[in-house]
Amino acid sequence: MLLRKTLLWKIARSFARQLGAIAALVLLGGLLSATFVRLAPGFDSDERQLDPSLNSESVRALRQSRAGEHNILGFYVGYLRGAIHGDLGTSHALGQPVQNLLRERWPVTVRVAGVGLLLAWLLASTLAFTACLWRRPAYELFGTTVSGAFLCIPAAVLALLSVILNAPGYLAIALIVFPKIYRYSRNVLAKAYALPHITAARARGLGELRILAWHVLPVAGPQMIALAGITVSIALGASIPVEALCGLPGIGQLAWQAALSRDLPLLVNLTVLVTLVTLLANSGADVINYMLRPREA
């Protein structure tokens, strides 16, 4: 009973520490992004000020509307206060509340990046398991060549090629993420297969599938789960060129538009969101690994 209580207390403490670290990193990420935007040369400039149809009063009003953003700490504290009450500010470039923009765009990215990620994992793990299970040089060479070729092509070129070939955006994301997953998982599996207990299992006549399920996956699994967390961030990064060039109205395209128009409220929100998703994905992988870890009785 005491042991169980101690374990629960340990898990709760580790969980609280993890949440604290995530919150601190997200807040710092937002502040960092806000500081970058504020320090950028020409931060004050707004394309609308060049509109000849606006009189001096209107231009002054436009300048005045951004006056609150000059003191970066003041802006950030104000932003956080609003965020607590559910107000994420208004986008300068698109003239809409940020929460509306995120609500509209988020499903597109979840769908495109999610399907792309799923396809990438399917392709990479099929190739990696085939190369490790059957150990034929031809499979190994095929996997290495295909993944190497896609690693050499910039993400934006793959996005452009998908536009030219009328291929869906998620295919471009899958091809951007797949080589990274293949290279890493193939190395992890090869290392697991090289362990002495696998040789002993083979010598005893155990089938390859049984060896994989009972002896290789428990060793390689935690690293593959950690990789799954990291690939969420890679897929989010890949969604920027894919959505921008394929004309998909998701978070990636919004990030590109926000960066081009120096939209401080939008950029800060997107940084916070992207950091949060990345950290949650990595922490989720950690939690799964922690729960799957065998414990002494």
Add this chain to the structure above:
Amino acid sequence: MNAARKLACVVVLAVCAVSLAANWLAPAGYAKQFREAPSAPPSRQHLLGTDEVGRDRFARVLYGTRISLLLAPAAALVSTALAALIGGLAGYLGGIWLRLARGFTDLFLSLPWLFLLIAVRALLPLNTSPLVSVLITFLILGLLGWAASARVLSTSADALRNSDFVLQARASGLHGPRLFFVHVLPNLKPVLYAQFWISIPVFILAEANLGILGLGVAEPLPSWGSLLRELEGMISFREEWWRLAPLLLLIVVMTSFQTLLSNEEVTA
């Protein structure tokens, strides 16, 4: 060095040599417009045809390759120096400094690399002269690309901090910058070299991505990014195969780098 690595080395050196000889191989230059022949197919006068405004594509590929291949190592040098300073110093000092540096690198690493790049690049003036835009683009790559290397270096420096020779040097009265620069940093050289070489292809790809998104090197100066942007208007691969030349060259160079770096990645 095996045959594949030797071949990769020859390819990279050959591409570098040809791009450096651009002034002789393409005397017309990258900006000269042949207005009588816009979007022309390959001919004896224009080996890879011309672009929409009549500029010789072969000349632009040569000059663009030169820019990307010369400035990516420069950016890698900046990022490795920063990584050595932040990661190496934090690892050497240990304690709160190491924890702070790791927190800061974690923050940088938690943001997708391309998101960070486009955000920072777009914040800097976009209407600058072509030369300034080249410097800004590669400087940003160098200034933002240090985090992963710093993580590796801080771990290596942390291990060195408690090594026998550092303890002996401390016992002999050596401390501060002298101990770091004379004894710790030289022992980080293999990791520093590995990080430097690994960063080069990463920066070449990053510049290409920025260029395609319209945030890279400004016209009329060519780079692999701006050359690949031309693919946007492409209709058919079969009819305009010569427009794929920059992409094929980039793939060849990147494959060569990958082959060359297969050992460096293990060292890192």
